[in-house]
Amino acid sequence: MGQKLEQQLTQSQALVLTPAMKIALKILELPVLELGSYLQELVLANPVVELAHSDVQAPEWRSGIPYHRGDGGEEDASTWDIPDPSGHDLYNEVAEQLFWSTPPGSLRQSALYLVGNLEPDGYLRIPLPELAETVGASIEEMQQALAVVQACDPAGVGARSLQECLLLQATRRYGLRHPVTELLQKHWDVLRHPSLSRISRTLKISPAEANSLLQAIRKLNPVPASGRIARTPAHYLYPDLIAQKDAHGTITLDWAQDAYPRLQYVTEYLQMTKTVRDSQARQFLSRAVTEARWIEQALRQRQKTVMTVTSYIVKRQAGYCFERDALEPLSIKDVAHVTALHESTVRRAISGKILQCPRGLIPISSLLCESLSVAETTSIDMIKSLIRNLILEENPHTPLSDAEIAKRMTALGIPMARRTVAKYRQELGFAATAQRRQPMAE
Numbered sequence: 001m002g003q004k005l006e007q008q009l010t011q012s013q014a015l016v017l018t019p020a021m022k023i024a025l026k027i028l029e030l031p032v033l034e035l036g037s038y039l040q041e042l043v044l045a046n047p048v049v050e051l052a053h054s055d056v057q058a059p060e061w062r063s064g065i066p067y068h069r070g071d072g073g074e075e076d077a078s079t080w081d082i083p084d085p086s087g088h089d090l091y092n093e094v095a096e097q098l099f100w101s102t103p104p105g106s107l108r109q110s111a112l113y114l115v116g117n118l119e120p121d122g123y124l125r126i127p128l129p130e131l132a133e134t135v136g137a138s139i140e141e142m143q144q145a146l147a148v149v150q151a152c153d154p155a156g157v158g159a160r161s162l163q164e165c166l167l168l169q170a171t172r173r174y175g176l177r178h179p180v181t182e183l184l185q186k187h188w189d190v191l192r193h194p195s196l197s198r199i200s201r202t203l204k205i206s207p208a209e210a211n212s213l214l215q216a217i218r219k220l221n222p223v224p225a226s227g228r229i230a231r232t233p234a235h236y237l238y239p240d241l242i243a244q245k246d247a248h249g250t251i252t253l254d255w256a257q258d259a260y261p262r263l264q265y266v267t268e269y270l271q272m273t274k275t276v277r278d279s280q281a282r283q284f285l286s287r288a289v290t291e292a293r294w295i296e297q298a299l300r301q302r303q304k305t306v307m308t309v310t311s312y313i314v315k316r317q318a319g320y321c322f323e324r325d326a327l328e329p330l331s332i333k334d335v336a337h338v339t340a341l342h343e344s345t346v347r348r349a350i351s352g353k354i355l356q357c358p359r360g361l362i363p364i365s366s367l368l369c370e371s372l373s374v375a376e377t378t379s380i381d382m383i384k385s386l387i388r389n390l391i392l393e394e395n396p397h398t399p400l401s402d403a404e405i406a407k408r409m410t411a412l413g414i415p416m417a418r419r420t421v422a423k424y425r426q427e428l429g430f431a432a433t434a435q436r437r438q439p440m441a442e
Contacts, residue, residue, distance in 0.1 A: 122225030156224030
């Protein structure tokens with residue numbers, strides 16, 4: 001069968017983004033800091049315009065440590081070894097203790113090496129033989145270094161298992177001969193599935209004494225590094241918009257300082273577009289002026305769109321922003337319908353934008369809250385707020401179960417399954433009923 005070439009004419013529809021549209025979409029979705037960087041790139045390639053706003057400067061971190069100088073005006077050498085608190089993570093905290101408690105030598109170096117291999121939660125999960133082989137040290141030396149690390153704060157740091165973590169804390173708090181320490185050290189299998197009767201039989205104590213031991217163990221911290229700063233760079237939030245409310249209840253929304261960059265034209269180059277004789281230079285300057293107008297128009301459109309979308313969202317969530325109430329049900333679809341914008345445009349308008357209000361610095365996107373299917377006027381945030389109040393107001397000796405909370409929610413007109421209550425309870429950070437129960441005072 002022979003092959004042949006032929007031409008066919010077809011008609012189809014396609015969405016093509018022009019350069020002006022691409023710039024407008026990009027400018028719309030960028031928050032203040034990224035917008036400044038993006039505009040700087042555009043301006044560097046365009047000689048006709050320049051940025052008229054001042055660069056946003058990152059705030060300086062100021063510590064509570066007084067800075068002082070020596071008599072001769074030079075920096076006092078005693079201040080050089082003070083660690084920078086901005087990087088005060090678990091590693092720096094333990095390393096600083098090692099510098100004070102351990103003399104220079106191989107033991108300190110081995111201990112610092114172990115600290116450098118700690119997980120963010122404070123555990124040491126790499127086997128000691130593997131670490132010893134890596135640095136060419138003996139197992140005994142690494143065990144001595146581990147003992148030095150485990151003697152540091154926070155208690156439990158350097159533990160290789162949950163049992164060792166709790167045992168280190170119990171030994172430091174109660175001593176080696178205390179029943180809590182003995183239970184953790186010799187009867188760990190009993191604690192895997194704790195039962196008052198089983199503990200009382202194992203230790204030959206009364207159920208009340210077993211309950212006291214169990215409550216003491218539950219007060220120990222299974223994550224020794226909790227509350228410590230992770231070794232990540234500091235992330236600063238800069239507000240794009242500031243929401244305020246006066247004494248008459250009127251809400252005003254303004255751009256934050258330097259949140260709305262402006263362009264200014266370079267007069268010399270604008271004049272050159274009319275006087276230059278070289279055709280290529282004239283064409284280049286003409287394209288630069290056109291692109292500058294695209295950027296200027298995109299900035300004006302961004303200001304209008306972001307202000308329109310945010311004004312409606314803040315108005316709907318005024319109770320949350322100014323009165324610390326729960327979030328009202330509000331979706332992207334609702335905002336798009338009221339503002340007569342496409343949903344994708346609304347998403348770009350709030351993407352990465354930060355609002356400053358009496359509640360603090362909050363992402364504008366966090367003000368959106370989907371409603372529950374059972375009640376269009378009840379948001380998930382409201383549901384969580386009700387569950388939080390029920391748990392906080394419960395009797396600590398007879399805490400509410402998930403099923404009881406579900407019944408109370410149903411009585412409030414919000415039917416809810418037990419597993420849904422359990423899900424929201426866990427997201428709120430509350431433990432299960434058994435863990436929240438406190439023993440009765442004798």
